[in-house]
Each structure stands twice: as C-alpha cells, then as structure tokens.
Amino acid sequence: MRDLTAAGTRPLVQVRDLKVHFPIHTGVFRRHTGDVKAVDGVSFDIMAGETLGLVGESGCGKSTVGRALIRLYDPTAGSVVIDGTDIATLDAESLRRIRPTMQMVFQDPQASLNPRLKLAEIIGEPLLEHTAMDADARLKRVHELMDAVGLNRRFANRFSHEFSGGQRQRIGIARALALNPRFIVCDEPIAALDVSIQAQVVNLLEDLQAQFGLTYLFISHDLSMVRHIADRVAVMYLGRIAELSPRDALYANPLHPYARALLSAVPEADPAREATRRRIILKGDVPSPANPPKGCTFCTRCPQVIDICHSQRPVLTEVEPGRHVACHLFNSPTAGSTGSAEVTEPNQQGVSK
C-alpha cells in the first residue's frame, strides 16, 4: 500500500548502540554475578510515518528494544533520540512531559486492561492523567477515539471482559491513541488473536497510520504479517540486529544466514509451494543471552560459519543501498572494505534457492 517514498525520509526515531542488560544476582548475598545481555548494541532509524518490522526468535530481545525505546526500561548504554530529544537519559519530569507522544500496544489485551474500569474510563485514563480536560471534554474525546477504532459508542459503560479478543485489542489501541502520539510500539499486537480477527486489527492499524501519520515499531513473530505491514524489517538474533533491509528486498533475497534460515522455516499456506520449497533446518537451540557465544552470536548454528566467526563480532554494515547486514561473509575485516564485490560471494557458496 505505502512504500518508503510515501513514508517520510526524516528519521523520527534514532537508536544508537542501545544496550539493555539485566543483572543476574546469585548466592545468599545476592552478588551481581553476570548480566542477561537482552539487547547488546543495536542501532537503527525509524522514519516518520514508517512501519519498521522487528522479528526474531523468542527471547532475542524484541520486547526489550520496544520497551527501552519508550523508556519503560532504562537503557544500560546508548541513545534513543525521538524527534530530537534523547529520551534514554531524560530526567523524570521531562520524560513525563513527552510521554504522551510515544505509546505502546501490548500482546495480551486482557492483561493490560483494568477489569474494574468501564470502557470509557479505560480509554479516558491517559486523558485524566496527562491533560486538564473536564469530564465532558474527556467523554467527547473518548467517543472520538471509539469511532476511530470502530467500537460502538453504546459500549462505553461495559467492562473489558464483556468484549471479544479483537474488541479488547481495539480498546488497547484507542487508549494508546488518546494523547495523539506520533510513535507507537506495537508488541505482538495480534499474537493472541484468532486468525480471522488478526486482519481486522492490522487493517485498523494501517488506517490509523494513514489518518494520523503515525510511526510504528511492529514487533511480531508472524513473518507473513510483517511482510504485509512493514516498510523495512529488522531481524534480531540474541540481542543484536543480524539484518535490516527494505521489506521487498529482504523477502526476495535475505542476505544474513540467519535471516535466510528464518524465512525458509516459515510455512506457507500453499501445498504446491510447500512440497517444493528448500528449507534450511537449523541445528540446536538459541544460546542463552546470559552467556552468548564469543564472536558472532549465530556461529553455533550458522550453516555457513567460517573461522573468524568464532572470534570476532561482525558489525552491522550497509552492504547494498539500504541493506544492512552483520556477517563476516559480507564484510571481511581483513579486506577492510564493504564493497559490493564481496556481496555475491555467499550466494555462490551458500544455500541459495
């Protein structure tokens, strides 16, 4: 529907070397014995009006990135500049003032809604907290929001448990929209919904984006849905970005070996294609982020691993216009260049389709 040229070319969100480490305390004295490196050096931009998809396996740090971006978690290091302000280091009062511009939509709509509040109170809560609106103005705004997300105004006095999963997710979205945010982190917003309801919620997110010029970080493990909604996609593995590419380029020809394996593992709803597809079956499990492998974190499962991967961490580098890959096959540090000559190499030796 939209492409990158339609979305802005000015970054609204700029993330640089973001790290979020959770300390591990053990023993009777609760000594600090290590860290879960949930996010370990992540950099990317999100353009104004763009949807950036964020994919990767469970535990790779997607939610932690999303939460750190809007300061629900304090970053361990790095910067998160949203619309010119570095929110990673902002003090509490300044943070409170800019909080309304960034919001989050959660995976489990039920768990994030207060069961004792009526629908109008849930959606109006941020207004009560952050604005000086009187009761009438608030109700008017709540009605507007209910219209925007397709909830019948007659539902205003019902409780959240009286709604279906899809309706509850609409409530969560209406609430996130209340303060006219510019940036919304959608963390698995459709994962808990039935297939037939997912499309409704995704269409709604797209409509609202077009209407209000919203910028999204769309976190999901559903790679088909990400292809539908995202302009660009970041593929994470164990706290780092393996590849960040424009949507069509990524799905047509993933470059990073992990991105290739991930895309090849997604089942397709087409028996003819399923019968002929070549799959890359990865061996083993994702290592623990408390004790990641040395060098490239994917080296323990990579089908194309070479010596250097065990000792040196590859850096995310632009290897083709707009395509960023962190892999030694693409940017050998000994060659000291990231020229396109090396880009074809893994295709020759690799598992290309």
Add this chain to the structure above:
Amino acid sequence: MPDGAVPVLDVRGLKTIFRTRSGEVHAVNNVSFHLQPGELLGVVGESGSGKSVTMMSLLGLLPSPPADVRGGEVWLGGRDILKIGVDGLRDVRGAKVGFVFQDPMTSLNPVFTVGNQIMEPLIRHKGMTKAQARIRAAELLELVGIPDAAARLKSYPHQFSGGMRQRVMIAIALACDPDVLIADEPTTALDVTIQAQILELVRDLRTKLGMAIIWITHDLGVIAGIADRVMVMYAGQVVEQAPVAQLFARPQHPYTRALLKTIPKLGGQREARLQVIEGQPPLMTAEPGACAFRARCTHALDRCATENPQRRSLDGAPVGHGHDVACHWESPDA
C-alpha cells in the same frame, strides 16, 4: 491415501456438551471423520470451534461433569472405545493412541526425570523390565533427535528447552508404537526455526513408522506442508473436508474461503489490504437448528436460517472420503 482400506480410527456422530452455570455449551455437534493407516489428517478452525474438545472426548480425557459425551461411536481396533469404560480407555490411551498437547511444560511432570516419564508407559503397557525400558527410552529420545540420548534420560524437564521438551512429549507419545498419534497445536508455542525442526521430524517419523496422525493447528501454512487431508471445523461442526491440495485450490465453504483470504502471503504479489471476516462465532448454547456461520456469511440464503446444512459430497465420493461441505450455497467453482 490408501482408499478403501479399513480406517484405523472411525469417529461417527460424536456429540459433547458442557453443563455450565449459564446453561449448556454444545461444543461438539455430530462430528464424524475417519483416519486411514499412515494418513495425516489436519484439523483447522476458529478458536473455540471444538477441535480440542473433539479429541479429548474420543480419548475420554474430559472431566464429567461438566462434560457429557452424549452420543456417537469411536471405532478403534475393532471396538467402540466409548463403550469400554475408564480402565479400557486408559489402556487404549497408553498403547494404541499417543497424544501431544500444546504446552509441553504443563504436560511433563516436573518432579520426574525425562527418562522415567518415557519408561513409565513401556513398563505399564508393554510389560518391559526397567532395564529393557531404559534401553528403549534412549532409542526413542534418539529417534526424536535429542543428542547424547542415554545421558539425557537423567535430566529433568526444566533442563530442556521448549523445542526439546516437545520432542520428549513426542517420544512419550510414540513409546508404545501407537496406531494413531493425536497432536493438538504441538508447535504453536515454539519458534519457527524450532517448529521447522519438529515438522521435519514428523515427516521423517511418518515414513519410518507409518503411523496415522491427527494434527490440530491454526496455522494453515503448517497444514499445507504436512497434511494429506484437511478437516475444517466451525462452531463444533465439520463444515468442510478435502484432500489438502483440493482444499487450498478450491475451498467451498464460505468460512474456509474467507479464512484462506485473511492470511497474508509470504511470497508473490503483496495484498493491498487484508480481507476480514466480520462478526463473531455463535455461543453454541443449543443444538444448531440453523447454519452457525450464517450471520458472518456473504452468501447466506433464506434456508440457512431454518435448516442446519448437512455435509454433502462434491465429487461423488461418499461423504468423508473425498471433498465434502456442509453448506446450502452452491459455489460457482465447485
């Protein structure tokens, strides 16, 4: 699919209701299907459509009350297993039918080693000694692709990853060489790369062991990749059933057609906007006297409000053996 062969499992007119404080829930309404030796039957359907309750009913796994398996026959190994009582059913579950459920952590007992849990059915149902069972258990773990199997028998479930626990569940289900394996959303909680490992394992085991499998999932991609035949459920009923290629190429029930259109594609032309199925499934508080899908259906006829459509054959094969649909509307591409 070897047609005409005696089915390993034949379910006829299964009916299950729940008695709740707010009245009856008719969760399974007159469900019939059969499974041929070596066949993989995929089951799909909206959340709450009765997929799990159907399988739990035929395995006698539902607590009663509130559940009441009111009618039907379940033929397995020449017997109607709904009539053989609790002890008989327990033997059937251990020896003839293996099952795997969605969340491997809740299905494995955290206080026993993995080895103990695989050995238990071998000792109980196959009359093996402990030593024999231990050898077989290691073989089974190896079969499902767990490295260093003999040593891992001493591990506890929490020492395994999600994917490994699901493999252990499959090993337990396979322990007594069952004729039928029933898997209820066995990969839903897993990552796609781990899911791909498990699906590869299942394809492999089928060729090796020739087992018949029922695979419940909401993922039509998984179905497309592993099923021979597909059964689509809606509101406790079978609304369509067909060989897998046929179902994806020429879906007939308006629900199936809509469902296939709501999911975005991974390749090819990207859809501008996703199709939606408006509305919600019915509450199933009574036996259906009308089509349960009619309120959401784009092809509803007057008849749909007064008469619950019965399954009818679309290709001349008897219902259940080819492509059949429970719908009054006749699609132009039937």
